[in-house]
Amino acid sequence: MASTSFTNSALKDRALTDRSLSGTAYAKSRGMFTSRSSLVATATAWAATLGRRLTYLMVGFPLSLAAFIVMMVGLPTGLGTLITFIGFPILLLTLSAARGFATVERTMLVSLVDMEPIPEPVPADDASAGLVERVKGLLTDRQSWLNVAHGVVGFPVSVFTWAVAVAWCVAAVAGPSAPIWLLLTSDGPDGIGPLDLLGAGAGYLAQSVTYVVIGLLALVTLPVGVFGAAWLRATVARSFLIDPVVERAKVSSLTEGRDAARSAEAGTFRRLERDIHDGPQQRLVRLSMDLGRAEMKASGSDPELKEALADAKRQTTDALEELRALSRGIAPPVLVDRGLLAALEELVQRSPVPTTAEIDLTQDRFESHVESAVYFFVSEALTNVAKHALASHASVKVLEEDGHVWITITDDGAGGAEFTDGHGLSGLRQRLRSVDGHMELNSPLGGPTVLVAEVPCA
Template identity: 35%
Template sequence: MPTEPGPTGAAVPSADAPRPRRGYGGLWVALPRDFGFLILTMPIAVTGLTIVSTLFFTGLGLIALVVGVFLMIAAFYVARGFGVLEIVRLRWTGLAEIAEPDWSRGDREHGFWRATFAPFVDGHYWLYLLHVVVVNPIVSIVSWSLTITWVSTALAGLTGWIWQPFIPDGERDFWLNEWLFERFAPGRPLAWDPVLGERVLEIAIGVLFLLSMPFVFHGLTLLHHVIARGMLAAWRSEALEREVAELAASRGAAVQAEDASLRRLERDIHDGPQQRLVRLQMDLATIERRLDRDPDQAKALVVEARDQAREALDELRALSRGFAPPLLQDRGLASALEALAARSTVPVAYENAMAPDAPLPAAIERNAYFAAAELLTNAAKHSGATAMRLRVATRDLGSAGRVLDLWVTDNGRGGASAVPGHGLAGLDERVRGLRGQLIVDSPVGGPTMIGAHIPFFPESTADPVV
């Protein structure tokens, strides 16, 4: 899929895709690729038939022996190789790409013996075997014969007037143009030389075959494509199975990220504001006891208590950044990110490139804000940067929805990575929980470029579990 550079130079998927050529001119452009595919079809099909059928039926005859089983397994894998070759060759023709099956799906591939005997229980291997041994040879003979017929007829008809005069006709008494004239105008004498008429008729036939060649070649290639899509492509149930597995994994990652965030918040509250509030309570009790007996000391304790209260308030404010601020709920993500950038201890250049006609779901806004806050905080604490850049944008993917791109760049020392148990790893889990992707590009020496790409549908109102 095409890519477009992100704000930091990293490549991100683009919504633009090449459009297929249409019309007669487009068929002529695709003619060399269609011809290259068709002319090699029968040699490859015959080779595959010879090798696979020899291995399979020899193994079937020796099934009582151990070697027969392994010969059949070899036939399955060779058939798979020829099937994949067919998919690759069809991809070169420019037709719609055929998705290969997931050969390692499920638990069948766990262990040597399961992987070895997997072809016997995998329907794809049997379909590939059927395609190589039966279907492809039959279809290839037909398509290859028609290809040779069309090419030879077009070339012979267009060039026959050059080389046929050098070939002796002998006592030739049959001319196709004369025979056709007698059928359409019986009893009338032929008004032209039959040799000249034969040359003109051959040129007309050559032109007809040449003009129809793009349609014939493309139709034959489409025939192979339809058969390959039906026999060699992944099943729809597999796509649904992968979708369910990815969704389960993303929700599991979201739950883990949320659990880690709650544990970290609990630890921070316990180690910070809670300890200070306990100290404040003790100081107030001491002040109450000494207020009458030692006012000067009580006054000093009041100053300490005030400092403790201020520090506890500062820590609570810092911790509250882990919650959605009222500004995010009232004015949206753009304003909340602008305020977040303004509060940073390191200067942040903020750029908003979000489309105004793509309202974000609340869950996407909330998680994008948390991701930006986490990235800016990490950069300010650990990178040694003197300047940062925060960019947020949206991209339209058509029927696939839209993508929110969040980039944070700093000029620090670099070397950042998603180490398990640290901030970036938790952020990566949070983004994957939204079925997004976190890109970290942080070479030693900097700069560091981190991008979060989160897909969404503007009309969606559902809150994912994050």
């Protein structure tokens, strides 16, 4: 659920950024057929959007300047004096300031550039955590440093976009009003204007016409300039301040989703095993008991009846045997009821190839997906040994260390085992991958074969 909503919001985000433009253009194209008031409304909306983009650029410039100064002063000072105790607080202050600037920038992106707000609060902004945690969070959070990077990189972008916007606006205002200010300037109509400096000396009229044409062009294309500049600034800001946060939230929600699915799956398997045990298995056992009783009562009667009853009983027993095998494959009862150690001992005992075991686990129970992964790995591996290895002896070592379960399975068989599609070993590898586990195989021709696997269990 969470991951889908993220994808949606990311799409919406993009759509929203362009919404005002295309939306207004659409409204405008229809404008000529609609009433005057809606035309006015459209124009107002357009102007408001333009105004907000312009505000973004204009307010953004001093903000970026301030951020740039703080970063350029704070970062070298903090890092330079890190060896003395004073550098550390300076660094923390700089990171905090960068976070503050980033928050303001994000707010502007939402309110002035119509970007979708970040669905979750930025991680590590937790004010309820203790001081040490917050400091640690600030220093180790990747986003802290991305904020600083934006403070530095964002500045030239801001200067450029601000300059473009200002120049465009000036041209759009100054051009059309040229006939007036050319008259008002001290030199009068015959003075030296900017055009003269370019060597294209001309009279008042020529100058006025030129400026007005340029100015009108600038006025008509003003939205292009302002939207373009705002887009550029916003895109840079977004790539530092929004995308990484959204991306991280997406990854963590995917991970959460995967973990949830994994434990739900293990839980479902265990429930299924119980349901089989409490349902059909009980009924079949009762059926076999009743058939047994019937058989007792039929003793001395028709031999064909006795035969039929014995047959029915045999069928029932076979069905029970099949159900038991099925349950073992779904969720082995000994694993469910007594945990990994007992289940592994059972497996080793059951192994057709004589097998020794060394099992060292610090806990009785692990998360169900870990238990299942380890159990089925050992089970499949021993089955493989029996089927393919021509081994006379196998050994199973299961150790828990540093939050990992390490499994080593060795056999003295013919060797030459390899990962091929459809072969048991590939299945093992895939199974491990679903629990972030890994395996390695060393099987020279002539043996011995050593299979090592690792499953995270912390």
